[in-house]
Amino acid sequence: xxxxxxxxxxxxxxxxxxxxxxxxxxxxxxxxxxxxxxxxxxxxxxxxxxxxxxxxxxxxxxxxxxxxxxxxxxxxxxxxxxxxxxxxxxxxxxxxxxxxxxxxxxxxxxxxxxxxxxxxxxxxxxxxxxxxxxxxxxxxxxxxxxxxxxxxxxxxxxxxxxxxxxxxxxxxxxxxxxxxxxxxxxxxxxxxxxxxxxxxxxxxxxxxxxxxxxxxxxxxxxxxxxxxxxxxxxxxxxxxxxxxxxxxxxxxxxxxxxxxxxxxxxxxxxxxxxxxxxxxxxxxxxxxxxxxxxxxxxxxxxxx
Amino acid sequence: xxxxxxxxxxxxxxxxxxxxxxxxxxxxxxxxxxxxxxxxxxxxxxxxxxxxxxxxxxxxxxxxxxxxxxxxxxxxxxxxxxxxxxxxxxxxxxxxxxxxxxxxxxxx
Numbered sequence: 001x002x003x004x005x006x007x008x009x010x011x012x013x014x015x016x017x018x019x020x021x022x023x024x025x026x027x028x029x030x031x032x033x034x035x036x037x038x039x040x041x042x043x044x045x046x047x048x049x050x051x052x053x054x055x056x057x058x059x060x061x062x063x064x065x066x067x068x069x070x071x072x073x074x075x076x077x078x079x080x081x082x083x084x085x086x087x088x089x090x091x092x093x094x095x096x097x098x099x100x101x102x103x104x105x106x107x108x109x110x111x112x113x114x115x116x117x118x119x120x121x122x123x124x125x126x127x128x129x130x131x132x133x134x135x136x137x138x139x140x141x142x143x144x145x146x147x148x149x150x151x152x153x154x155x156x157x158x159x160x161x162x163x164x165x166x167x168x169x170x171x172x173x174x175x176x177x178x179x180x181x182x183x184x185x186x187x188x189x190x191x192x193x194x195x196x197x198x199x200x201x202x203x204x205x206x207x208x209x210x211x212x213x214x215x216x217x218x219x220x221x222x223x224x225x226x227x228x229x230x231x232x233x234x235x236x237x238x239x240x241x242x243x244x245x246x247x248x249x250x251x252x253x254x255x256x257x258x259x260x261x262x263x264x265x266x267x268x269x270x271x272x273x274x275x276x277x278x279x280x281x282x283x284x285x286x287x288x289x290x291x292x293x294x295x296x297x298x299x300x301x302x303x304x
Numbered sequence: 305x306x307x308x309x310x311x312x313x314x315x316x317x318x319x320x321x322x323x324x325x326x327x328x329x330x331x332x333x334x335x336x337x338x339x340x341x342x343x344x345x346x347x348x349x350x351x352x353x354x355x356x357x358x359x360x361x362x363x364x365x366x367x368x369x370x371x372x373x374x375x376x377x378x379x380x381x382x383x384x385x386x387x388x389x390x391x392x393x394x395x396x397x398x399x400x401x402x403x404x405x406x407x408x409x410x411x412x
Contacts, residue, residue, distance in 0.1 A: 180361030187365060197346065197367065204365040205341050212337075265354040265362075270338035277342070 003110050012175045013146045017139065020174075023105050024098035026138040027119045027128030033058040036065070036086035040075040043067045043085060054116050054129070057089050061125035063118050065089030095120050098127050102138075105130055153222070153239070168224045171214040171238075176264065179215045182223040183208040186234070189227065195303055202278040203232050206295045209271040210236035216261055217243075218291065231280075233296040243286040250276065250284075305412055307370050307393050310349060313411050314404075316372060316395035319379040323393035326369035331408045333401050337362045344368060351404050355379050360386040369393065372408070374401045 033056050034042060043055050047069060054068040067089050075081045075088060096105055096117045108117060109132060116131040153170070167189065169182035186207050190200045207223060214221045214236060221238030243249045250272050257267025272293070276282040279295035286292075307325045311318060332344035333351040337358060340350060346367035352359065355377045363371060370393040373379055379394055387394050397404055 176358055179358060180365070183365055184361065201346065201365070201367060208341055208362065208365050209338065264356065264358060265335055265337040265352075266358075268336040268338040270336070270342055274338055274342040 004106055012172045012178060013150065014143075015177070016172060016175060017142045017146065018103040018106060019101050021102040021138065021142065022098065023096055023100050023102060023119055023130060024128065026102055026105070026134050027098070027130040028134055029128045031056065031126065031129065033126070034067075034085060035059065036084070036089065038085050040067070040072065040081045040083055040085060040088055044072050044075075044081065047072065053131075056118055056126055056129065057085055058126055061123075063093065063095070063120070063126040065091045066093055066118060068115065093118060096130065097122070102135065105135065109135075163226075165227045166224060167227075168222055169211075170220070170222055171211055171218075172220045173215065173218065175215060179212055180208060182211050182225075186223075186225045189225070190232070193227070195299065199297065199300065199303070203234065203297050205278045206275040206297075207234045207236075209275045210234060210293055210295070212266055213271045213293075214238050216257055216266055221290065229299075231296050231298050233294065236291075236293045238290050238292075240288055240290045242288045243291055246284060246286055310370065310408075310411070311393075311395060314397070314407055316397055319373070319394035319396060320384050320388060323387075324369070324391035326391075326393075328370060328412070330412060331405065332368070333405045335401075340368070341366055349408060351401050351408060353377055353401065355383060357383045357386045359383070360390055360392055363392050364390040370395070372397055372404055374399060374404050 032046060032050050032052060034046060036057050046055060054066055056063050057065040057067060067085060071088060071090065080088065094108065094112055094114065094117060096108060096119050098119050098121050105117065116129050118126055119128040119130055121127045167185065169185065171182065183204055187200060187204045190203060211223050218238035219240050221236065224235040226233040248254045252273040253269040255267045255269035261267045275295055280298045281296040283294040305328050307323065307328060310328055327347060328349050329347040330345050331351055332340060332348045334340050335352050335354050337354065340362055344350065344366050348368050349370040349372060350363055350368050351372050351374060353374050355373045359371060360383055373394065373396045376396065376398045379396060384394065
């Protein structure tokens with residue numbers, strides 16, 4: 001069977017979905033269960049009635065085993081359909097936990113050739129069951145809205161308005177995998193223009209800080225670099241949620257980043273102050289629908 | 305001082321071999337990437353415990369060509385891959401940032 005593709009080369013929007021969605025967001029929660037004292041025939045009838053391909057066998061909330069449609073076919077084949085469930089149910093179960101990211105479930109489907117996995121909560125109680133069908137349905141639902149958002153953002157950035165001396169990059173919330181890419185590309189373009197290292201570094205500092213700010217604090221946005229003859233402009237525009245107190249945000253050391261962001265070395269409260277310090281011009285506007293920061297750098301006359 | 309001399313003189317462990325050799329003029333010690341970005345000098349060696357890929361992006365933009373990961377922290381593969389691409393050397397040491405900074409300062 002072909003592997004379900006799940007890797008770090010996937011577009012960030014896909015990765016975001018499979019790492020941020022938890023198994024409990026995707027699994028089927030309407031459980032039909034049977035007790036082990038019933039017969040395999042009971043299972044068969046219940047499966048037919050509710051159109052199920054597997055039934056967990058439980059004792060109150062504890063899972064004891066699973067009977068799949070394959071087990072029923074065997075029971076019919078070998079003539080033990082009237083035997084007790086406990087005699088034939090699958091007892092060796094691979095289970096998932098409801099708090100795991102969806103990526104775990106996908107890699108389990110890759111690893112084991114099962115049609116579904118029972119899902120337990122922290123108290124080891126059966127809370128759901130997950131199949132590829134559940135995953136497909138939820139993924140499509142999220143892909144639809146992600147594509148919609150992407151289309152909207154493209155519409156906002158009307159391609160005909162992007163000039164030949166401009167470059168534009170997208171950022172995604174919490175995607176540290178590609179954080180820094182826009183700044184690295186901008187730096188490469190500046191190097192080609194034969195500008196001096198100190199000047200390039202000032203632009204790189206500002207674009208990196210603004211890019212990381214979008215990844216850490218915003219719902220995602222764009223970083224645009226404009227390469228004019230006499231100046232370089234960076235425009236960082238995000239889709240919200242906006243900065244409630246601009247004065248505080250511009251104060252060195254003030255940060256709203258949480259602990260895990262800080263553990264990565266970000267969230268020192270120096271992003272905006274650093275950008276402002278290195279730039280020749282600094283402009284910021286913020287509302288709930290988004291923040292736009294514009295910084296510019298005058299190219300030294302002797303370099304023009 | 306050249307990158308490979310720094311390795312030999314301080315007994316550092318390279319995270320990968322055949323790294324790009326550069327001239328190292330000074331050092332900078334910090335675990336805050338914004339601090340590194342804003343304040344580290346070019347051609348520094350960065351002394352830190354931030355063993356992840358974003359540190360390399362930050363070094364590359366700040367013009368830093370070597371990183372020393374302290375306190376025996378493990379260097380993940382994606383960080384090594386990024387460092388190779390950007391021509392940045394990575395070393396590890398069991399020493400903490402304080403001791404490493406002292407040693408680096410002593411030989412530069």
